[in-house]
Amino acid sequence: MKPALFSVLCEIKEKTVLSIRGIQEEDPPDAQLMRLDNMLLAEGVSGPEKRGRGGSVAVAAASGGCPNDNSIEHSDYRAKLSQIRQIYHSELEKYEQACSEFTTHVMNLLREQSRTRPISPKEIERMVNIIHGKFSTIQMQLKQSTCEAVMILRSRFLDARRKRRNFSKQATEVLNEYFYSHLSNPYPSEEAKEELAKKGGITVSQVSNWFGNKRIRYKKNMGKFQEEANIYAAKTAVDATNAAQGNQANSPPTPNSASSGSFKMTNSGDSFLNLQSLGSYQSSPVGANVQPQLDSLHHANGSWQDAPTPSSITSPAGDPGSVNSDASN
DNA sequence: AAAAATGATTCGAT
DNA sequence: ATCGAATCATTTTT
Numbered sequence: 001m002k003p004a005l006f007s008v009l010c011e012i013k014e015k016t017v018l019s020i021r022g023i024q025e026e027d028p029p030d031a032q033l034m035r036l037d038n039m040l041l042a043e044g045v046s047g048p049e050k051r052g053r054g055g056s057v058a059v060a061a062a063s064g065g066c067p068n069d070n071s072i073e074h075s076d077y078r079a080k081l082s083q084i085r086q087i088y089h090s091e092l093e094k095y096e097q098a099c100s101e102f103t104t105h106v107m108n109l110l111r112e113q114s115r116t117r118p119i120s121p122k123e124i125e126r127m128v129n130i131i132h133g134k135f136s137t138i139q140m141q142l143k144q145s146t147c148e149a150v151m152i153l154r155s156r157f158l159d160a161r162r163k164r165r166n167f168s169k170q171a172t173e174v175l176n177e178y179f180y181s182h183l184s185n186p187y188p189s190e191e192a193k194e195e196l197a198k199k200g201g202i203t204v205s206q207v208s209n210w211f212g213n214k215r216i217r218y219k220k221n222m223g224k225f226q227e228e229a230n231i232y233a234a235k236t237a238v239d240a241t242n243a244a245q246g247n248q249a250n251s252p253p254t255p256n257s258a259s260s261g262s263f264k265m266t267n268s269g270d271s272f273l274n275l276q277s278l279g280s281y282q283s284s285p286v287g288a289n290v291q292p293q294l295d296s297l298h299h300a301n302g303s304w305q306d307a308p309t310p311s312s313i314t315s316p317a318g319d320p321g322s323v324n325s326d327a328s329n
Numbered sequence: 330a331a332a333a334a335t336g337a338t339t340c341g342a343t
Numbered sequence: 344a345t346c347g348a349a350t351c352a353t354t355t356t357t
Contacts, residue, residue: 161352164336208345209337216347334355343346
């Protein structure tokens with residue numbers, strides 16, 4: 001639904017720039033007009049009037065039953081949408097009326113002329129077609145601008161980037177735990193993602209996003225993440241040692257979070273290096289010269305990240321020019 | 330206020 | 344479909 005909208009908008013934008021300036025020389029207006037109509041219908045703009053409690057939920061019920069019913073957020077959106085719809089309908093009605101009025105006017109004119117010269121019905125029909133064509137291009141423009149308005153509204157309200165919230169402590173805790181205890185292969189399976197999502201109180205796609213971001217940002221400069229890595233390595237190291245000690249009916253010393261992992265932390269090659277980094281963590285709390293965990297990487301498989309830049313921890317990161325031109329707002 | 334951190338989206342490649 | 348990369352828009356930190 002979103003991609004369709006987007007592509008439609010792009011075409012609209014391109015075409016409006018071209019067509020509004022010049023004379024309407026659209027070769028196939030049918031195809032695009034159909035798409036516009038479809039979109040307006042899909043957005044509930046041109047659909048059935050929402051007389052009373054209609055229950056038209058064509059827009060929001062997309063994402064597979066998201067339990068998060070932000071109805072308050074949506075009410076604003078729907079208010080604006082219905083505003084757009086009202087304008088659209090009133091304009092449309094005006095155009096229709098004007099069209100018919102103009103048509104009858106021209107008909108009258110033709111009738112008047114028919115006294116002085118013969119007028120064939122074919123000619124009349126041609127005239128009417130021309131008039132209708134003119135007005136339909138106007139309608140088309142109305143639909144275009146309505147579509148644009150809807151798109152802007154959508155991006156204003158429905159873009160999740162605009163209402164971003166940081167994850168809870170618990171969520172980042174869980175995610176980081178998994179990430180750093182699977183540093184050699186931080187690609188959780190679907191099941192693992194579900195588990196993490198459940199534990200952190202976030203959605204699976206949020207977990208996926210987090211891992212995507214984390215992977216690339218960790219790789220980008222590992223120096224920044226060393227502290228974090230050591231902390232979480234230490235955290236899991238406690239678990240690992242507890243588990244490694246085997247049959248000791250000891251109570252877990254740190255009741256941080258239920259470590260009843262359904263992951264495979266039984267004998268992964270990661271656990272040994274956790275102890276290693278734990279040592280360095282103990283000796284130097286604030287990472288003065290903590291070596292990146294290269295050993296683990298090229299020990300395990302080194303499939304993700306090839307050149308981890310072993311030397312300089314500090315990375316000034318030469319910033320290329322970021323020319324950002326924001327025109328539309 | 331500027332910079333860093335962070336979550337989400339988009340795009341191309343595979 | 345999924346990942347990496349670049350980017351966006353917001354939040355948090357400085």
